[in-house]
Amino acid sequence: MNYFCNYSILRFLPYPETGEFVNIGVVLLASNGEFRYKIETKRQRVTQFFHKLDSKIYIRARTEVDQELARLSSFFSKHSQQQSTQLAAFKSLILPRETMMRFSSPGTIAVDRVDEALESIFDHYINLSFASKEYEEKVLERQLGHLLAAANLKQRYKEDRLGTSDYPVKFPYVLLDEEGAAQAIKPIHLGHDEPAKILEHGDAWLAKVRRLKKVQLLARDTLFIASPPAHKPKLAAAYTDIVDQLAEIDSVRVVSNSLPEQLLLDEIRKGIPESIH
Incomplete structure (x- = not known):
């Protein structure tokens, strides 16, 4: 294994009172300085679960977090040789917040290829590749x-x-x-x-x-x-x-x-x- 990757699952939680959420994406920071993220583009898995929710609310929240992650990608790329700075930024990104978009506790995985790691985690937590x-x-x-x-x-x-x-x-x-x-x-x-x-x-x-x-x-x-x-x-x-x-x-x-x-x-x-x- 060539790299260690810290990752966190992006969750959509529109009703804090119930604690129910849907996994919609992944963020990942590799030990070689690469920052990757992927967000589900289809809204059906969210709207089917939260069938009373106006889909526009989810679409707006997803757009905002996508823009924020795109901005952070530039930051991580600029500081690709500063591991401590990157780790601090990643920890700040996934801190618990009282918003509809929240991140899970971080996980760590050892991989040969960073892009394959992102797809593998996404398939497991969002596409439910394990599910029969x-x-x-x-x-x-x-x-x-x-x-x-x-x-x-x-x-x-x-x-x-x-x-x-x-x-x-x-x-x-x-x-x-x-x-x-x-x-x-x-x-x-x-x-x-x-x-x-x-x-x-x-x-x-x-x-x-x-x-x-x-x-x-x-x-x-x-x-x-x-x-x-x-x-x-x-x-x-x-x-x-x-x-x-x-x-x-x-x-x-x-x-x-x-x-x-x-x-x-x-x-x-x-x-x-x-x-x-």
């Missing part, structure tokens, strides 16, 4: 759990398996009544960056639902809460194909997780029998 579809769906399930808990509905559901002993299908939220499974809710991640991945994951759930339907063990209301992909024609076409095929199955509904919370709760309540409302 299972990881993504666990995040969606936790978000749904928080929503149900806030509406005093979570206690009515439990994780359960529907189907036969030879073919059990797990749903994270199942509501049971005297007649069996009244409602089963499944958050499904269809926000992949390739049409083939959307179709592959969607087809897997289509097969499960069709088999449950065939043996008459599908919940009377099966609600898929789907995370959509980016607004690109091929991705949208694959997403629509899966959603339409699921919705064609009797007693199956699909809604987007980008719906406002109240509308999402309204969709969930549609499947709760009147007898247990």
